Amino acid sequence: MSSPTAERSFIRSRHVEFAAIAVGLVLLTVIFPVLNAHGLLSDYRINLWGKYLCYALLAISVDLLWGYTGLLSLGQALFFSLGGYMLGMYLMLQIGMLGSYAKAGQNPTGLPDFMVFLGHTFLPPFWRPFHSFGFAALMVFVVPGLLALIFGFLAFRSRIKGVYFSILTQALTYGAALMFFRNDFTMGGNNGFTDFKFILGHSLVEPDTGPATMRGLFVASAVLLFVVVLFCHWLNGTKFGLVRQAIRDGENRVLFSGYATAHFKLFVFVIAACIAAVGGALFVPQAGIINPDQMTPIKSIEAVVWVAVGGRGTLVGPIIGAIGINALRSWATQAYPDSWLIILGALFLIVVLFLPGGIVSLPGKITTWWRGRPKAAAPADSAAAPSPERS
Amino acid sequence: MARKPFLRPLFCRILLAVGLLAGVRAVAAPETPRATIVRAILTADDTQKREIIGSLAGEGDEAIRDLFTAWRQDNLFVYTAPDGVKIPVQLLDGKDANGAQTAIRVDNGEALQDAVGQPLRLVAKKMTAVEHDARLRRAMKTVVDLLDLGSPVLTKRLRAIQTIGFGQKAENLPVLQARSRVETDAKAKDELQEAIALIQLVDPDDAVKIKALAELRDLHNSSSYDVINRLKAKAVSEARPAVAGAATAALAAIDRHRAMVKFYGTIFRGVSAGSILLVVALGLAITFGLMGVINMAHGEMITVGAYATYITQNVFGDGMNFTLPFIKFAVHLPGLHLTGWAYQLYFVAAIPIGFLSAALVGVGLERSVIRFLYRRPLESLLATFGVSLILQQMFKLTFGSNNVNVDSPSYLSSNWTVFDITFDWNRVFVIGFAAMIVLGVWLVLTKTPLGLLIRCVMQNRTMAACMGVRTERVNMLTFGLGSGLAGLAGVFVTQLGTVGPSMGQEYIVDSFMTVVVGGVGSIFGTVVSALGIGLADQSLQQILLNPVLGKILVLLTIILFLQWRPTGLFSARSRSLD
Numbered sequence: 001m002s003s004p005t006a007e008r009s010f011i012r013s014r015h016v017e018f019a020a021i022a023v024g025l026v027l028l029t030v031i032f033p034v035l036n037a038h039g040l041l042s043d044y045r046i047n048l049w050g051k052y053l054c055y056a057l058l059a060i061s062v063d064l065l066w067g068y069t070g071l072l073s074l075g076q077a078l079f080f081s082l083g084g085y086m087l088g089m090y091l092m093l094q095i096g097m098l099g100s101y102a103k104a105g106q107n108p109t110g111l112p113d114f115m116v117f118l119g120h121t122f123l124p125p126f127w128r129p130f131h132s133f134g135f136a137a138l139m140v141f142v143v144p145g146l147l148a149l150i151f152g153f154l155a156f157r158s159r160i161k162g163v164y165f166s167i168l169t170q171a172l173t174y175g176a177a178l179m180f181f182r183n184d185f186t187m188g189g190n191n192g193f194t195d196f197k198f199i200l201g202h203s204l205v206e207p208d209t210g211p212a213t214m215r216g217l218f219v220a221s222a223v224l225l226f227v228v229v230l231f232c233h234w235l236n237g238t239k240f241g242l243v244r245q246a247i248r249d250g251e252n253r254v255l256f257s258g259y260a261t262a263h264f265k266l267f268v269f270v271i272a273a274c275i276a277a278v279g280g281a282l283f284v285p286q287a288g289i290i291n292p293d294q295m296t297p298i299k300s301i302e303a304v305v306w307v308a309v310g311g312r313g314t315l316v317g318p319i320i321g322a323i324g325i326n327a328l329r330s331w332a333t334q335a336y337p338d339s340w341l342i343i344l345g346a347l348f349l350i351v352v353l354f355l356p357g358g359i360v361s362l363p364g365k366i367t368t369w370w371r372g373r374p375k376a377a378a379p380a381d382s383a384a385a386p387s388p389e390r391s
Numbered sequence: 392m393a394r395k396p397f398l399r400p401l402f403c404r405i406l407l408a409v410g411l412l413a414g415v416r417a418v419a420a421p422e423t424p425r426a427t428i429v430r431a432i433l434t435a436d437d438t439q440k441r442e443i444i445g446s447l448a449g450e451g452d453e454a455i456r457d458l459f460t461a462w463r464q465d466n467l468f469v470y471t472a473p474d475g476v477k478i479p480v481q482l483l484d485g486k487d488a489n490g491a492q493t494a495i496r497v498d499n500g501e502a503l504q505d506a507v508g509q510p511l512r513l514v515a516k517k518m519t520a521v522e523h524d525a526r527l528r529r530a531m532k533t534v535v536d537l538l539d540l541g542s543p544v545l546t547k548r549l550r551a552i553q554t555i556g557f558g559q560k561a562e563n564l565p566v567l568q569a570r571s572r573v574e575t576d577a578k579a580k581d582e583l584q585e586a587i588a589l590i591q592l593v594d595p596d597d598a599v600k601i602k603a604l605a606e607l608r609d610l611h612n613s614s615s616y617d618v619i620n621r622l623k624a625k626a627v628s629e630a631r632p633a634v635a636g637a638a639t640a641a642l643a644a645i646d647r648h649r650a651m652v653k654f655y656g657t658i659f660r661g662v663s664a665g666s667i668l669l670v671v672a673l674g675l676a677i678t679f680g681l682m683g684v685i686n687m688a689h690g691e692m693i694t695v696g697a698y699a700t701y702i703t704q705n706v707f708g709d710g711m712n713f714t715l716p717f718i719k720f721a722v723h724l725p726g727l728h729l730t731g732w733a734y735q736l737y738f739v740a741a742i743p744i745g746f747l748s749a750a751l752v753g754v755g756l757e758r759s760v761i762r763f764l765y766r767r768p769l770e771s772l773l774a775t776f777g778v779s780l781i782l783q784q785m786f787k788l789t790f791g792s793n794n795v796n797v798d799s800p801s802y803l804s805s806n807w808t809v810f811d812i813t814f815d816w817n818r819v820f821v822i823g824f825a826a827m828i829v830l831g832v833w834l835v836l837t838k839t840p841l842g843l844l845i846r847c848v849m850q851n852r853t854m855a856a857c858m859g860v861r862t863e864r865v866n867m868l869t870f871g872l873g874s875g876l877a878g879l880a881g882v883f884v885t886q887l888g889t890v891g892p893s894m895g896q897e898y899i900v901d902s903f904m905t906v907v908v909g910g911v912g913s914i915f916g917t918v919v920s921a922l923g924i925g926l927a928d929q930s931l932q933q934i935l936l937n938p939v940l941g942k943i944l945v946l947l948t949i950i951l952f953l954q955w956r957p958t959g960l961f962s963a964r965s966r967s968l969d
Contacts, residue, residue: 162768171904171946179939301773341781342780342781342784344777346777
């Protein structure tokens with residue numbers, strides 16, 4: 001569904017948006033790391049913000065689908081975790097002889113600890129290429145991308161859309177989470193991957209060199225986020241971007257105009273899966289853990305919340321939502337551990353009921369109200385907006 | 392009473408004399424086991440002693456066990472009365488200052504009395520214990536082993552028959568055969584037949600073996616499988632094809648029977664799993680299928696029903712206290728302190744309570760949130776997800792994050808066994824109740840004025856409003872009905888799964904899948920797809936021996952199924968384009 005144009009007039013003014021992006025870029029890639037290097041910003045906070053930026057990538061992938069194409073995918077957490085798992089496999093193999101079993105002399109071949117625990121004596125064949133970082137990095141794109149391609153092909157070919165698409169992606173995520181929870185899937189089962197030591201030869205845990213590695217990962221996440229934002233911005237301006245938004249607003253009309261909407265949707269679905277996967281891959285070394293809890297349908301829905309709160313159909317909205325809600329979570333789970341879920345749920349209700357455009361629509365609303373000329377063409381709620389779903 | 396001490400031993404001595412002369416049991420009237428033991432004690436000859444003991448095999452008197460134990464533990468003595476009569480006695484524990492113990496007569500189990508009728512206490516050291524050697528002990532053990540065979544308690548008897556049968560000792564055969572002639576219980580008769588056949592398997596004669604195998608084949612009881620299998624291996628190695636062939640036939644019969652039991656058992660479990668799914672999904676078929684609202688809080692309506700059952704149970708019992716979070720309002724529910732059948736009835740009371748409480752919560756949800764979102768189904772998904780989070784946390788804060796315990800009423804916790812297939816009562820009950828609920832929903836939707844209004848509003852809300860239907864009210868009632876059905880499902884789930892704050896999440900994905908597969912808007916489709924998914928899930932579990940893999944396969948199958956029929960099994964056809 002479209003964000004009403006009037007509300008976006010403020011955000012739409014490219015200058016402001018570009019200024020915001022530029023300020024953010026400088027802040028995140030230069031100022032924060034420099035402050036951190038001089039001890040003015042704690043390592044903990046850099047690490048925390050690094051994770052937020054990865055979540056922002058996940059949020060953008062949701063927004064690409066939901067905000068711009070009208071596909072509410074509840075499977076983005078799956079792609080996020082798949083990306084994370086792919087890089088996690090590389091990180092697990094990097095531990096090598098530093099694992100606790102190897103230190104105790106019970107693991108002469110340097111298998112990941114959980115495999116020794118489960119009684120494996122050799123590395124499963126599909127794990128072997130993950131000794132190479134390049135291969136793992138390639139797989140971060142290939143595995144989620146391929147899954148999205150196959151699933152999307154099946155789903156869009158039979159014209160599954162609207163809530164059915166949501167429910168199917170949710171089922172896919174649920175099934176995959178069940179699979180990863182199993183021990184004999186050799187992906188760490190319940191506990192997933194953890195206890196990482198090195199990435200590309202840089203230590204993640206050493207007290208003297210670890211923070212520098214984390215800073216590097218932080219900068220990488222920030223740069224990647226801006227690359228993705230710029231890419232999406234460029235995509236919006238192309239004809240492809242316009243068709244995509246037309247699909248959101250009236251798929252049948254686009255279809256009858258001679259566009260193969262399924263191909264457009266499939267392309268966006270795969271791109272979004274890859275973006276989520278990259279976010280996941282950067283998330284894992286910073287969080288230090290990846291387990292199947294990250295791929296439950298609930299996590300997908302949470303990502304949708306970030307986008308809804310920030311403002312869908314915009315580029316800065318998802319970023320604001322992801323960072324804002326996760327910062328709120330960090331604070332609230334410590335200050336009000338009992339009420340955090342209630343706060344989150346209430347936030348959700350409020351945004352859906354009263355602020356369908358999200359936080360980014362607030363300035364527009366305020367200026368409209370300030371100028372005192374409520375336009376008839378600018379309905380306050382999007383109920384009047386053309387609804388592509390069933391009525 | 393006074394004559395007894397004299398007469399009994401005399402009688403025994405006469406008996407003894409006759410027995411010694413004739414060498415057979417020369418008693419016209421049936422002798423009590425106790426008298427037999429006395430006779431054994433007073434017999435001098437070891438071989439005869441063993442024979443007399445052996446004659447007790449198959450008796451069911453518990454006194455035999457006690458007396459034999461006492462005998463082996465050197466607690467049996469022979470007391471010589473002042474008149475020279477020998478009376479076997481059992482000394483009980485508990486010595487007094489003089490080292491004397493209470494003496495119990497072996498022949499009648501009563502206290503030993505002196506001439507004037509006073510209980511006599513004896514000192515063990517001054518007497519010699521009744522002797523026993525290894526062979527005698529063995530004979531006693533055989534008798535004790537067979538003791539339960541004559542037990543009046545059926546379960547004890549069955550166990551004894553099985554133990555003796557699997558012991559495969561040829562010497563027990565006559566006892567079993569004697570028992571099978573007097574046994575009246577049908578099940579015990581079957582077991583006896585099996586035990587006899589099992590013992591006959593060790594018979595040296597092949598013809599007897601083959602006959603026994605044929606009997607085992609007809610009984611096709613899976614417990615004898617291993618024994619037959621061993622016999623077959625032995626017969627094959629000894630090159631006795633006739634026996635091996637009969638064993639193979641018996642094994643095949645058992646396999647067939649096992650497969651049959653497994654097949655019908657799977658169908659039963661599948662139908663019952665499908666029924667749970669059906670009850671859970673039926674509410675969703677109304678809110679999602681008919682109304683088009685994606686209610687992610689549907690799972691929490693199930694939880695409301697389950698906690699309503701929990702509260703009802705406590706009110707029928709000892710009452711409960713809990714504090715509502717945030718407003719800190721302490722609720723004290725006094726208990727009715729019922730016991731027995733009255734308490735067991737709590738589950739019956741919980742059924743309407745669960746329905747009404749979930750329906751109330753549903754109506755509240757509809758009035759406060761969902762009515763603003765009828766035109767925005769995707770956003771109803773998000774908003775109700777928020778509601779779901781809030782409700783889960785509320786349950787956690789009110790009832791604790793641990794699972795709570797809901798008792799199973801006695802009338803739901805037993806089971807039937809028909810042809811070796813176990814039918815749990817609670818599962819049978821769920822199937823029956825699911826059928827009733829489906830019937831009820833169908834009646835409400837098709838035969839009542841409310842149903843008519845529901846159907847017309849769901850088909851075309853605007854047109855119904857134009858015709859003067861109060862659509863707001865119908866929406867509210869419909870949503871209440873759907874939520875109430877979820878509450879009913881919650882009442883059932885207490886009998887089959889755990890009750891906790893997040894229990895609703897277990898069912899939400901499955902129930903959405905059920906509705907989508909069945910065809911949105913079709914109650915009948917939901918019934919078919921719930922039963923289908925339940926059956927597929929259970930059979931895959933049986934085939935793969937792995938519940939999770941089965942579930943994943945079911946999900947994959949559903950995704951592929953929707954390729955074939957994107958709108959589900961039974962979809963409402965319409966020319967309208969969204």
